[in-house]
Amino acid sequence: MSFWIGSVLSLLLLQTIRVLAQQPSEPAPPPLVFQTKDWNLTQAYADVYKILSDQNKCSTFYGGPREATIVLNSFVGNVKSQPLTRAVAFRMTGRLRLIREPGASYRLFEKAMVNTNGSFYQRRDDPLQKFPADVGNFSPGSRPARALILLHELGHLIQGENGDWLLPDDDRNGLQSKANTLRVQRECRQQLDKLK
Numbered sequence: 001m002s003f004w005i006g007s008v009l010s011l012l013l014l015q016t017i018r019v020l021a022q023q024p025s026e027p028a029p030p031p032l033v034f035q036t037k038d039w040n041l042t043q044a045y046a047d048v049y050k051i052l053s054d055q056n057k058c059s060t061f062y063g064g065p066r067e068a069t070i071v072l073n074s075f076v077g078n079v080k081s082q083p084l085t086r087a088v089a090f091r092m093t094g095r096l097r098l099i100r101e102p103g104a105s106y107r108l109f110e111k112a113m114v115n116t117n118g119s120f121y122q123r124r125d126d127p128l129q130k131f132p133a134d135v136g137n138f139s140p141g142s143r144p145a146r147a148l149i150l151l152h153e154l155g156h157l158i159q160g161e162n163g164d165w166l167l168p169d170d171d172r173n174g175l176q177s178k179a180n181t182l183r184v185q186r187e188c189r190q191q192l193d194k195l196k
Contacts, residue, residue, distance in 0.1 A: 058188035
């Protein structure tokens with residue numbers, strides 16, 4: 001009799017686990033409403049929010065829709081546009097804040113700057129010119145390039161289950177930065193290709 005009861009309890013436990021696994025996780029936080037008139041940054045944020053708020057390969061890389069959008073909202077509200085050297089698309093500097101809250105472990109830098117002279121805003125008129133550089137396989141200043149830049153920076157902020165940042169730091173290391181961009185592009189290519 002006890003073998004039979006143990007088997008029934010095991011089956012009930014497995015069914016309960018399956019039901020819990022099928023239940024949707026907590027919803028993503030609502031998108032931010034911007035007060036600034038920076039159309040490119042607002043559009044890039046909206047594109048990345050839409051990508052990350054859906055369950056897909058890209059949002060899974062960032063820890064799932066809830067974690068990814070929590071960090072995106074915390075990060076993007078601090079971004080300022082300003083001129084930097086033309087080889088840089090984005091720079092994060094200054095004091096770090098480590099944040100641990102239910103559903104997300106991440107860091108924020110004191111300053112987050114998107115370069116008005118770089119690949120986020122500027123397009124390249126002459127294909128033989130070096131700057132502004134392509135972003136992964138996307139043309140500079142294009143909608144998918146801007147989204148990829150934000151996704152790249154987001155990867156530096158989110159802590160993975162193993163305790164490491166999703167993307168290793170790459171400040172002043174062009175090869176590592178390109179490798180990070182290509183990694184994000186591989187994870188998010190399907191969603192990025194839909195941006196026109």
